[in-house]
Amino acid sequence: MDILFIGTASVIPEANRDTACCIINENVMLDCGWWGSFGMQRFGLNPMSVEHLLITHCHHDHYAGLPHLLYYKGRSPQESKEKKLHVWGPAAEIAATVELSCKFLKEEQYPNVVPEIEVHPVHPGDTFNLGVLKVSTCASIHPVPGLCYRFDDPTGASAVFSGDTAYNQDLIKLSRGADVLVHEVSYGAQAPDHNPSGHSGGKEAALTAKEAGVRLLKLIHTSEARRREALASAKAIFHNASFAHEGERLLWVSRL
Numbered sequence: 001m002d003i004l005f006i007g008t009a010s011v012i013p014e015a016n017r018d019t020a021c022c023i024i025n026e027n028v029m030l031d032c033g034w035w036g037s038f039g040m041q042r043f044g045l046n047p048m049s050v051e052h053l054l055i056t057h058c059h060h061d062h063y064a065g066l067p068h069l070l071y072y073k074g075r076s077p078q079e080s081k082e083k084k085l086h087v088w089g090p091a092a093e094i095a096a097t098v099e100l101s102c103k104f105l106k107e108e109q110y111p112n113v114v115p116e117i118e119v120h121p122v123h124p125g126d127t128f129n130l131g132v133l134k135v136s137t138c139a140s141i142h143p144v145p146g147l148c149y150r151f152d153d154p155t156g157a158s159a160v161f162s163g164d165t166a167y168n169q170d171l172i173k174l175s176r177g178a179d180v181l182v183h184e185v186s187y188g189a190q191a192p193d194h195n196p197s198g199h200s201g202g203k204e205a206a207l208t209a210k211e212a213g214v215r216l217l218k219l220i221h222t223s224e225a226r227r228r229e230a231l232a233s234a235k236a237i238f239h240n241a242s243f244a245h246e247g248e249r250l251l252w253v254s255r256l
């Protein structure tokens with residue numbers, strides 16, 4: 001299993017930090033940040049290698065980079081690699097999000113600016129395969145339809161991504177025994193009792209990691225100003241916790 005963190009910031013980028021984006025096994029992009037395709041190049045990967053884009057939910061910080069990725073794949077030389085892009089995401093919104101991105105690029109006027117696209121609407125609880133990776137899903141707790149994703153490979157290695165969510169029993173079940181849980185901590189130390197925006201802090205991320213029995217907790221999706229309090233709060237509950245940073249790569253075979 002190979003995870004490259006491209007973006008770990010909150011809803012807007014900061015200096016040297018993009019919003020939510022990870023690359024798994026070099027061909028799966030999980031959320032596309034503001035400029036995920038540029039981030040891939042920054043860390044030595046070719047955006048043409050992305051065959052599958054999985055979107056956790058259609059808030060801007062998770063899909064704003066979609067037109068860039070489409071344009072990159074559309075305008076690059078045809079022979080450089082397989083150009084078709086599979087886009088997976090919440091069934092209620094993913095098709096419209098892709099369609100609006102194509103409209104933004106004025107596809108009707110410039111047909112070559114987007115690659116061939118196949119949209120795959122995903123419902124919470126769906127499972128599917130991306131090559132050797134088995135993907136499992138559950139619903140996030142967030143104001144818009146959203147998904148948490150788990151990836152298992154044939155060696156037994158596994159990783160789970162929370163997307164944006166409040167403390168979530170379904171995510172605990174999905175994360176059971178996983179090697180790595182990548183969890184958002186938008187609130188810093190902890191979520192307030194009244195939590196209409198549906199986010200977590202270090203406390204909720206760590207409780208999820210502890211109750212699911214994962215081995216490693218990687219924190220993402222918060223501003224620089226809140227990182228210290230988020231980490232302290234998480235480590236008080238789950239010791240093996242740290243922030244992911246842009247360009248960090250986790251590479252392992254079999255269970256950690």
Ligand SMILES: [Zn+2]
Pocket residue numbers: 057059142164
């Ligand atoms: Zn969100």
Ligand SMILES: [Zn+2]
Pocket residue numbers: 010011020059061062164221
């Ligand atoms: Zn977000």
